[in-house]
Every structure is written in structure tokens, then in C-alpha cells.
Amino acid sequence: MTKNNIQLYRNGHPIETGAVVELPKQVEKNGRSIEALSFFKQTITAETITLSYGFEKEDMVIGLGETVKGLNKRGSELVAFCADEPEHLPNKKSLYGAHNFFVVLGKVATGFFIDFPGTIHYDIGFTHKDVFDIKINGTDVAIYKFEAPTLKEVTHLFLSIIGQSYVPPKWGFGYQQCRWSYETADDIRRIGKDMREANIPCDTIYLDIDYMERFKDFTTCDDKFPDFENFVSEMKDQGFRLIPIIDAGVKIEEGYDVYEEGIRDNHFCVNDEGKPFVAAVWPGLVHFPDFFKEETRQWFGDKYKVLTDVGIEGFWNDMNEPAIFYTPKRLKAFYDHVEKSKEKPLDIYSFFDLKGEAESLSSSPEDYRSFYHEVGGELVRHDKVHNLYGYFMTQSAAQGLEAIDADKRFLLFSRASYVGMHRYGGIWMGDNDSWWEHIELSMKLLPAINMCGFMYTGPDTGGFQSDASGELLIRWMQFSIFAPLLRNHAALSSRDQEPFSFEEATTETLKNIIELRYSLIPYLYSSYMKAALERSVYAANLIMAYNDKRTREIEDQLLIGDSLMIAPIYKQNRTGRMVYLPEDMLLWNTKGTAVDSLEVMLAGDHFVPITLAEVPLFIRPDRGIILGSVAETVEQVDATQLTFLGYMKTGIEESYYDDDGLTKAYQQNQSQETTIRVLQSDEGPKASVDFDQESELMNVKIIIMDKTGQRYEGTLTREASSICLEKVSQYDN
Numbered sequence: 001m002t003k004n005n006i007q008l009y010r011n012g013h014p015i016e017t018g019a020v021v022e023l024p025k026q027v028e029k030n031g032r033s034i035e036a037l038s039f040f041k042q043t044i045t046a047e048t049i050t051l052s053y054g055f056e057k058e059d060m061v062i063g064l065g066e067t068v069k070g071l072n073k074r075g076s077e078l079v080a081f082c083a084d085e086p087e088h089l090p091n092k093k094s095l096y097g098a099h100n101f102f103v104v105l106g107k108v109a110t111g112f113f114i115d116f117p118g119t120i121h122y123d124i125g126f127t128h129k130d131v132f133d134i135k136i137n138g139t140d141v142a143i144y145k146f147e148a149p150t151l152k153e154v155t156h157l158f159l160s161i162i163g164q165s166y167v168p169p170k171w172g173f174g175y176q177q178c179r180w181s182y183e184t185a186d187d188i189r190r191i192g193k194d195m196r197e198a199n200i201p202c203d204t205i206y207l208d209i210d211y212m213e214r215f216k217d218f219t220t221c222d223d224k225f226p227d228f229e230n231f232v233s234e235m236k237d238q239g240f241r242l243i244p245i246i247d248a249g250v251k252i253e254e255g256y257d258v259y260e261e262g263i264r265d266n267h268f269c270v271n272d273e274g275k276p277f278v279a280a281v282w283p284g285l286v287h288f289p290d291f292f293k294e295e296t297r298q299w300f301g302d303k304y305k306v307l308t309d310v311g312i313e314g315f316w317n318d319m320n321e322p323a324i325f326y327t328p329k330r331l332k333a334f335y336d337h338v339e340k341s342k343e344k345p346l347d348i349y350s351f352f353d354l355k356g357e358a359e360s361l362s363s364s365p366e367d368y369r370s371f372y373h374e375v376g377g378e379l380v381r382h383d384k385v386h387n388l389y390g391y392f393m394t395q396s397a398a399q400g401l402e403a404i405d406a407d408k409r410f411l412l413f414s415r416a417s418y419v420g421m422h423r424y425g426g427i428w429m430g431d432n433d434s435w436w437e438h439i440e441l442s443m444k445l446l447p448a449i450n451m452c453g454f455m456y457t458g459p460d461t462g463g464f465q466s467d468a469s470g471e472l473l474i475r476w477m478q479f480s481i482f483a484p485l486l487r488n489h490a491a492l493s494s495r496d497q498e499p500f501s502f503e504e505a506t507t508e509t510l511k512n513i514i515e516l517r518y519s520l521i522p523y524l525y526s527s528y529m530k531a532a533l534e535r536s537v538y539a540a541n542l543i544m545a546y547n548d549k550r551t552r553e554i555e556d557q558l559l560i561g562d563s564l565m566i567a568p569i570y571k572q573n574r575t576g577r578m579v580y581l582p583e584d585m586l587l588w589n590t591k592g593t594a595v596d597s598l599e600v601m602l603a604g605d606h607f608v609p610i611t612l613a614e615v616p617l618f619i620r621p622d623r624g625i626i627l628g629s630v631a632e633t634v635e636q637v638d639a640t641q642l643t644f645l646g647y648m649k650t651g652i653e654e655s656y657y658d659d660d661g662l663t664k665a666y667q668q669n670q671s672q673e674t675t676i677r678v679l680q681s682d683e684g685p686k687a688s689v690d691f692d693q694e695s696e697l698m699n700v701k702i703i704i705m706d707k708t709g710q711r712y713e714g715t716l717t718r719e720a721s722s723i724c725l726e727k728v729s730q731y732d733n
């Protein structure tokens with residue numbers, strides 16, 4: 001594949017977003033005039049650019065990252081505008097990320113990345129069913145066009161110019177426990193103790209806003225978290241890393257160093273009068289750091305050291321759209337309005353008027369139009385560059401962490417994002433609800449977000465708002481164990497949602513599912529790293545691999561890495577579901593980690609019975625997955641032994657990637673590759689393993705099933721690295 005089919009078109013003076021960092025030399029950097037972009041009919045006015053395309057019958061529109069819509073966006077209306085949107089209802093046009101990459105998939109695949117940091121409206125055959133209208137709220141824009149025969153190739157072209165996706169530490173693939181809020185250190189100790197007593201693997205526990213003193217960034221509350229440094233190491237000794245939240249707004253408080261330094265050195269965004277802009281978020285009144293300024297990014301990024309110095313190794317950046325609960329200015333105007341309303345009749349019109357006014361106080365467009373950033377010495381109104389704010393905050397964090405320890409991988413993810421930020425951290429899918437529909441939504445989001453470069457992602461498993469039932473958490477967990485970021489998070493007033501907070505049978509099932517996750521980490525991590533290094537995706541819709549008619553409409557089955565397909569249950573009271581197999585596959589429908597029930601399934605439609613305790617894994621033909629053992633934490637997993645589970649039709653060759661999981665040495669190719677082959681021979685299937693000299697791996701147990709349903713096994717060691725596999729009856733296991 002070549003990169004020749006990438007074109008750049010520009011209009012005006014696009015803001016440097018840093019989204020594209022690896023444009024091939026043959027693509028003219030200044031691009032062509034936007035008028036040469038013939039795919040769309042264009043209308044350019046003084047304020048906007050509209051691109052229009054007339055759909056062909058079979059066209060699909062795939063992409064746009066974090067939205068509430070499914071695989072094919074045709075028929076939808078969406079807006080690229082990072083929004084603090086806690087209600088992920090089907091009518092919502094924006095979520096937290098602005099990911100302007102999409103592919104029109106018809107006879108060929110044509111992809112576009114619109115690099116524009118303001119608002120973009122996508123009317124994807126919503127107003128007129130055959131018309132795709134894109135309205136860009138500005139005229140300074142860069143548009144990249146990618147052409148290739150398939151969705152997979154076009155996505156690769158895009159991923160190849162935006163730089164490598166963020167790579168978390170390997171422990172970031174462990175199970176992570178969160179809640180808003182574990183209010184005191186003792187709460188956290190209790191969570192850790194209960195997890196360990198229930199024997200449920202867990203690598204991290206999160207610190208939501210209560211760990212801070214009055215919600216001030218880079219402080220810790222001495223009353224609730226006394227001797228923070230010792231507490232961090234006490235939890236680390238038990239295998240738990242603590243991950244604190246960092247919010248975008250800096251509390252206005254005399255004597256608070258971050259506030260005072262920010263004022264002294266002009267680090268805050270300013271209002272029309274050139275004074276620091278004031279808004280209210282969790283800490284009360286705050287100023288927003290102007291992350292568009294290099295020196296501010298550096299200043300804020302360096303602050304993370306306050307926490308890394310006491311042993312913290314990961315962070316989640318929040319409220320960085322930036323979310324605004326209200327501004328004092330508009331709150332005052334609202335009170336004046338209420339005052340005037342008192343003269344009006346006490347009727348429904350007054351009621352709805354006041355209700356609407358109150359609701360419009362949060363994250364209002366008017367507020368986003370009333371503060372400014374300094375970009376290249378000039379003041380730029382926030383709304384024109386809004387979608388870069390969370391990105392630049394996370395870039396600031398990543399650069400600060402890099403300055404602290406250039407070789408260490410820190411865990412880092414954000415709520416708001418824009419393409420380019422994927423190099424600095426992951427994203428989580430924000431405030432969902434404990435609704436069955438939101439399991440399905442997270443299944444739609446995972447591949448869509450991956451396609452835009454954000455590979456380290458996952459939902460608030462179990463749902464953030466509302467109350468989760470045990471069944472819902474189990475079904476959600478059965479999906480989320482395949483997401484890179486596996487975090488259970490719940491909101492303040494919702495029901496307890498830790499795996500041990502339910503009746504025994506539910507806890508037991510959750511434990512088994514989380515153990516399965518740990519045993520899958522070798523495969524998941526290997527798949528993640530290969531995707532990051534090769535600029536492909538970790539999780540994909542089936543259409544990425546099978547360009548057939550049926551897979552165009554399938555969005556509740558996903559490919560995880562190259563060898564695995566999943567088909568989770570996401571509806572209540574189900575004991576099975578329909579699954580479409582584009583090719584013959586091996587089903588491992590498992591209650592835990594034992595490889596005890598395997599079944600060859602032929603291509604086509606099947607009803608697959610799946611009890612509440614079972615997780616179905618479908619292995620693609622002539623491929624396999626690598627499984628490890630289970631331990632309390634990722635770092636305690638025994639790296640000397642692995643199991644390979646494969647489905648052989650003609651022959652298998654799989655390579656498995658690993659590295660130290662903690663440093664950036666992989667960038668200097670310090671990684672290990674183990675190749676596993678199973679080939680037919682006269683004596684039956686013959687397996688061999690190429691052990692990497694550098695790896696700790698000592699033996700690999702091979703389990704394969706052939707197309708007749710015959711199971712074979714054998715264990716390979718460094719001494720005996722090529723053997724004939726033995727026939728085994730399913731019932732021997």
C-alpha cells in the first residue's frame with residue numbers, strides 16, 4: 001500500500017492543531033486550493049464553508065469517532081463540538097470528542113479528515129435523504145482526502161499521518177475500580193481490602209475529586225487523606241496504583257499557589273476586557289488555564305510532579321471541554337430575569353421560560369464566545385478553537401510527565417479530545433447510565449473511537465449514572481473485558497457497583513469474567529501494540545475485515561485484534577443471541593479461564609446459547625489467541641507460561657508481541673516476538689514455537705481444534721520447540 005492517495009486541500013489560514021504530524025513528502029504541505037476538492041460541491045461565504053455530496057445508493061458513512069450513533073451514520077445529524085454531555089440519549093448531536101474523520105464507503109472508500117477546531121455540522125442525509133451537507137463554521141480549514149479500495153486501507157492512510165496512538169503501561173490493561181466518590185483514604189483501603197478478600201484481580205483504584213482540598217488541582221486533603229505519600233505507597237504495596245483526577249478549572253482562592261502563579265504569569269484565558277475569565281465548576285469559581293500557550297502548557301504540565309513525587313503514576317483529565325456550570329455574569333443576568341418575571345402571571349409560559357433560562361446556564365454558547373486564547377501572539381475567541389481545549393490540556397500533562405521521566409509510561413486519559421490528542425493519552429467514554437442501551441452504545445463507540453486514533457478507551461462499565469443490577473454489570477463486564485480501558489465507574493448517589501457489592505453468585509460470576517480478562521491480556525496487549533505500531537485498529541467492526549453485504553449492517557459483533565470476534569449479550573433476560581459468522585470459526589464459550597468447551601461453527605447465522613456466566617469468544621480460521629495465567633495484578637502474572645488456543649483449517653502462523661510494559665524501550669524495538677506455527681503433517685498437526693531470546697517465556701501449551709472438531713494438544717518448551725500434537729477428547733479436560 002502506498003500513501004500516494006492522500007491529498008491536502010486548504011483554505012485561508014488554518015490554525016495549527018498538530019493533528020497531522022507525518023504527512024508523506026509527496027503530499028504538497030501547503031495543499032491545493034479547497035476549490036480543487038471535487039468530491040464535494042462547495043459553497044464558500046465570508047463566514048462558512050459548506051461541502052455537499054449526493055449519495056450513491058449503496059454509500060455508507062463510517063467514522064466521526066465519539067457519537068451516539070452506530071456504524072453507518074447515514075440519516076443522522078451530528079455536530080463536532082466537545083460537549084459536557086452527561087445524558088447520552090439517541091438525539092444528542094455531540095459528545096465529548098470532536099473527531100472529524102469519516103469514510104464514505106461505496107464502491108470504493110473515500111476518507112476525509114477535516115482539520116478545523118471550531119464547530120462543524122454534519123447533516124448526513126438527515127434533511128434530504130440523499131444529500132450529505134457539511135457546514136464548517138469558519139473558512140480557515142485544512143481537509144485531507146484519502147482514497148483506497150477498502151475501509152481498512154483508507155483508515156490506515158489516515159492513521160499513518162496522525163502519529164502513533166498513545167501506549168499505556170501494561171498495568172493499564174488490568175481491572176480498574178472507580179467511584180465518585182471514595183471520600184477518604186479509609187474508603188479506598190476498604191475497597192482494596194474487599195477486592196483482595198473477594199480474590200478479584202485489580203490494578204488501580206481511582207481518586208475522584210474528593211481527594212483534593214476543596215477541589216483544587218494538585219492539592220490533597222489532609223483531613224480525609226492524611227499522610228498522602230505513605231498512603232500511596234501502602235496501597236502500592238498491596239498492588240493498587242491510585243489514579244487521581246485533574247480538572248481543567250483552577251480554583252480562585254488567595255494563597256493557592258496554582259491560582260497565584262497563574263495570575264502572576266498570565267496563564268489564564270481572558271475575557272473581553274483582558275481580565276481572567278471566570279466560570280464555575282466543581283471548585284466553585286475558577287479560571288481556565290490557556291493551554292493554547294506553550295508556556296502555560298509547560299507550567300501546568302509541570303504541576304503533575306506534585307503528585308508523581310508522592311508515587312502517583314497515572315491521571316485522568318476531566319471537565320476539559322471545558323465544562324462550565326455557569327458564569328457569574330450570566331447567573332446575575334438570570335437573577336435579573338427572575339426578578340422581572342415576578343411581574344408576569346404565574347402561568348405555564350413563565351414557568352417554561354424560567355426553566356429554559358436556568359437550563360441554558362451551563363456550557364452556554366454565549367459563554368464560549370466570551371473568552372479568549374492567545375494563539376501565536378493574537379487573541380482568538382474560544383468558540384473558534386473550542387475543540388482543542390481538552391487536547392491541549394492532555395498534551396500539557398503528557399509533556400509534563402515526559403519531563404518528569406522521559407522513559408516511563410504513565411497512565412493518562414481525558415474526557416474531551418480532538419484528533420492529535422490520541423498521541424498523548426486515551427479517552428474514556430464519559431458519563432453514561434446503567435442502561436442496557438448503554439452497553440450497546442459502548443459497543444458502537446469502541447470501534448468508532450479506535451478508527452480516529454484513540455485506541456486506549458473504554459466505557460464507565462456498569463454505567464455512571466442510575467443504578468446497575470447485577471445482571472447488567474455482568475453483561476457489561478462481558479463486553480468491557482475486551483476494551484483496553486476496563487474501568488468500573490459510578491456516580492455519587494448511585495448504587496454501589498463494585499464487583500463485591502452484589503450477592504455472592506453475581507460476585508462470583510464477575511470474578512470469573514475479570515479473571516478471563518487477565519488471562520486474555522497477552523493477546524489483548526499484543527493486539528494493541530501491533531495496531532499502534534502498524535497504524536491499524538485494535539477493535540473493529542466486521543466490515544473492516546469482511547467487505548460483504550451482511551457485515552455492512554452488523555454492529556453488535558466486533559473484531560478484537562486479528563484473531564478474535566466477540567458477540568456480547570447486551571439485552572436483559574437473554575439466554576443466547578443470534579450471531580453471524582462471515583466464515584467458519586471456533587467458539588470458546590467460557591465460564592472462566594479453563595479451555596473446556598470448544599465447538600467448530602460453520603459460516604452463517606446461528607443462535608448461540610449463552611448463559612449469564614458465559615462469555616463467547618470466536619476464533620477466526622487459521623488463527624489463534626494467546627492466553628496467560630491469572631494473578632492479583634498484571635505485574636504478578638507469570639510470564640514464563642502461556643497457552644495458545646487456535647482454530648486450524650489449513651495451517652496457523654501467529655506472532656505474539658510483548659515488551660517490558662513499563663518503559664518506552666519498545667520505541668527502540670526492544671520488544672519480543674514469539675511465533676507459533678501449527679502445520680499439517682503425516683503424523684497429524686505439528687507445532688513449533690520460535691521463542692524470542694529476550695523473553696521470559698519458557699513454555700507454551702498449544703490447544704487447537706481442527707475443522708472436523710478434533711482437539712489436539714501439546715506443550716512446547718525451549719528444549720522441545722517443535723512437536724507433534726496429541727489427539728485429545730474434549731471430555732478429558
Ligand code: GLC
Nearest residue numbers: 180208209245318415430431
Ligand atoms: C464528571 C466526570 C465523572 C466524575 C465527575 C466528578 O461528571 O465525567 O467521571 O466522576 O465529574 O468528578
